[in-house]
Amino acid sequence: MTDRLPPIPADKMTEAQKKSVADIVSGPRGRVVGPFNVMLRSPEFMDRAQKLGEYLRFRCVLGEKLKELVILVTARNWSQQFEFTAHGPIAIKAGLDPKIVEAIADGRRPDRMDDDETLVHDFCTEMFRRGMSVSDSTYERALARFGEQGVVEMVGVSGYYTMLAMLMNVARTALPEGATPPLTPYPG
Structure with a gap:
């Protein structure tokens, strides 16, 4: 099966996407993988979702x-x-x-x-x-x-x-x- 929403190359990202990536990379995850590559298509959604996920994953x-x-x-x-x-x-x-x-x-x-x-x-x-x-x-x-x-x-x-x-x-x-x-x- 082909990955329908693969990682977005850095040179193809919008400014909002670049900011979202920078926020995740500077946090406890340290990198953008898996679901975050998918959610990057909606940077605000990703920002809000990853904040919830950060709490649940790292402070539950x-x-x-x-x-x-x-x-x-x-x-x-x-x-x-x-x-x-x-x-x-x-x-x-x-x-x-x-x-x-x-x-x-x-x-x-x-x-x-x-x-x-x-x-x-x-x-x-x-x-x-x-x-x-x-x-x-x-x-x-x-x-x-x-x-x-x-x-x-x-x-x-x-x-x-x-x-x-x-x-x-x-x-x-x-x-x-x-x-x-x-x-x-x-x-x-």
């Missing part, structure tokens, strides 16, 4: 490992290869067992998750399977463990990465050179 109350688990479950739900390729190694570095990452990539429920990982995985999986909602019991478990802010940010992270997944799926964002697609087709 869930902690690095659980936040990355949310991202991986979201990427798997949307079959988003780039997102999973980018965040699988980050999740492992944050302490998520590589076998958990592999199971999610294969569309399986991981074995041997700790209590928090199980709760986050179940919450996100249920949210996608129940029309973007969760049962009262799942909500109450998440609320008791993570509080209102944690629940809101868990949904926020998933929502933000859902938006990125949709953008990249429509744009057919290419994987980095030499990368192998990590996601297998869903079983069945």
